[in-house]
Amino acid sequence: MTAYKTFINGAWHEMKERERIEVTNPTDETVLGTIPDCTRDDVDVAVEAAKAAQPGWAALPPIERAKALRKLAGLIEENADHLARTLVLEQGKPLDQAHGEVGAAVNFLTYAAEHARRITGDIMPSDNPDEEILIRRLPRGVVVGLTAWNYPLALAARKLGPALIAGNTFILLSHEITPISGLELVRLSEQAGFPPGVFNVLTGRGPIVGDALVAHPDTDMITMTGSSRAGVEIYRNAANRLKFISLELGGKAPFIVMEDADVEKAAQAAVIARYTNCGQICTCAERIYLHRSIADAFTDRFVSLSKAITIGNPIDNPDMGPKVSGIEVEKVEAMIAAAIDAGAEPLLRGGPLTGGVHSKGHWLAPTVLSVTDNTSPIMQNEVFGPVAPLMQFDDFDEAVSLANASDFGLSAYLWTADTKRILRASRELKFGEVYINRANGEQVQGYHTGWGLSGTGGEDGAYGFDAYFKKQTTYLNWAT
Template structure:
């Protein structure tokens, strides 16, 4: 089984969890899991196969009818029990997040708090699975619309919030009567396996929650293409989303894809500059900029741009970077590949004419000789076609462009394939009222930093995805509708 007591002390052995049984790594190839702060190997996971994926899908399929037959309140009771187990092990789980993902421990504690919130909110919706009775055009007839589970839900999650993203999908999927198969991302797999251990201890029936490890293009593809997959829910890059879209096309799979973002952060001349700077720093550099709703491109009114950039750059420069188990603002990037990707896009941006206002960049000396470190960087570009404006950076690089008015800012903000989040700082009620109609995205933050509410709805437009999570709309997305025409003659 997965051993929570081994976290931070011993080599972690990541066995898969299929049909209520821990599947040994014996005679299997393995994938090494790295601590991004030290480059030390903290454990290994099974490099799962398509057969492993299908075994998990079949286990979930067998378990689903019995699980769905239970009253929703009973399903919710087990999900609540899992949430309570997470609370009991919260500090251990937070350290696990930091160990495998690299975010500072304080932020990891916040992620584990989100796990509890996601699970308990889903459990609280057990008595809100509702249908409709509609008047018919025919005599002696009613139209009933019921909600049913999809069956087996496939969960594919990104590495930036490995515990929270799994719980965000797991809770509503199970409460609505689906069973769940999670592919734990190979970079950060242990959080998903830890949830499986706690679910097993909480008494979940075999097959209701399964966790498979391995590579997305092998295990994930097999899960998506399986005829047993009723719903596929994925959080990750737009590139990966396109691949899943293609993989599910032939069978016309039901997909919910939360993909990349390129959030504009607009600051107008009448804004509270200090509040805007504070929010912009948080929205850019939390989790080393590895958040889909991050402040990716700042559009600053020319009347306040100098003041804003001076304060923003000073705040970014003051951020502390180091051992994420200590009290620092930023830890490492998740991998060497991610560092190289950010450095490459900055180099292309500079070649395109970007001016570097704060040259952070790759850190490789002294205490940063091991690990994957990238310091806060601030650049100003001259036009809206810079690679730093067009492409998702997903790292601690802030890009600014001056604008003359809000109309120009809105036009630049919408000139993108992405449509996840946007920010606007202004004290004009007229401009605040205009923003939801002018900005083409699924989520808008007005005079505040990022961070979704559990009762809201987190959704993307365009190439930022399909469907969404959270709130009553996210919960309802794990149910399909059935119409019955009841005629009593």
């Protein structure tokens, strides 16, 4: 068992006087190690270090900052096996999916490094004689990254890369359930030669450390991936100083299958979109809408594929590993039970697994429900687990209406061969991200953004990169 430290201003800190939090393996409930339960005093130290380092980091040419990120990306690749196994141990995703997360972290950092020569501004003529208007992009200052426990390494890299290329310094609060990968990331940044204070990592509880980072007068931007409930609190806490915030929050993605869809491909994609990482992805297919004419065929195939999902020790590469915690299992089970009590028909009743390889750990088998009430909690609230509610509809207009009847607006799916419907969906579905005839999985050059309770701002691509800058306008009169 390892007693982990925090990393502030280029050094590891013991913090012996602090309480410690146990980090457990969701597969067998063994304790992997302990992390410091940081305090507001620790936040002050980290922010002071990041603020002091920021002017020097911003003064470097962007291409020099990019060299540091590329070196970090290379070290991640060299340590891919170790990092993937770390993710398996602390988060519970299957090994191949963990390797996928490591690869995503590399992609986020290398793509961010490519922006070093893409930081642009504008020069435009003034209405006044002998005058030009200059608009520059400047770093915001100290950026705080708050990440979720489902993809702790990739989400940290997703925020770290653009923040640093833009000339900001960065403080990561590595989620207390899955903190080790964030600490491994900063360990590699130390090897990559990052200057002290440029990348700092704190550990501890969100309501204490996260709130202190958000409210601190010297933090300038908050970028967070997590629950809508937490996002609302951050929005409220940042309001006193009108900080720039970017929130990627929960989802309740509709998965619409039209009568002209390839049912087999749609069912296979729905399995991927629902059960990857045990359903613990904000873009997961959380509710499946089926045209009545293909509903029976799709349901039969989807239930069959759901039954075939293998569930076991994630290091052995099953289809699904454990849920991240016992509390999560209890939450999902309560939602299933409430849905059945309210009239949902269980087409496949999974639930907790016990005995054998499942005698310890947090295990849930897939559950498939037939639902008729789109206003029911199972159709409106994010489950974040291997539960698939199915509902039938009669035409495209009804499907869009059912999909849009939600407070969430992160991702949506449509399966159809009709070009007109595809174009209409892009216009009418009230979601920041729409997948047509495919499973989930965004790309670094795209823009990952949510509407409504799914967030504000966004990640990735040129649009996501722009969020890490503030703009300055200079009126340059050269006549005198």
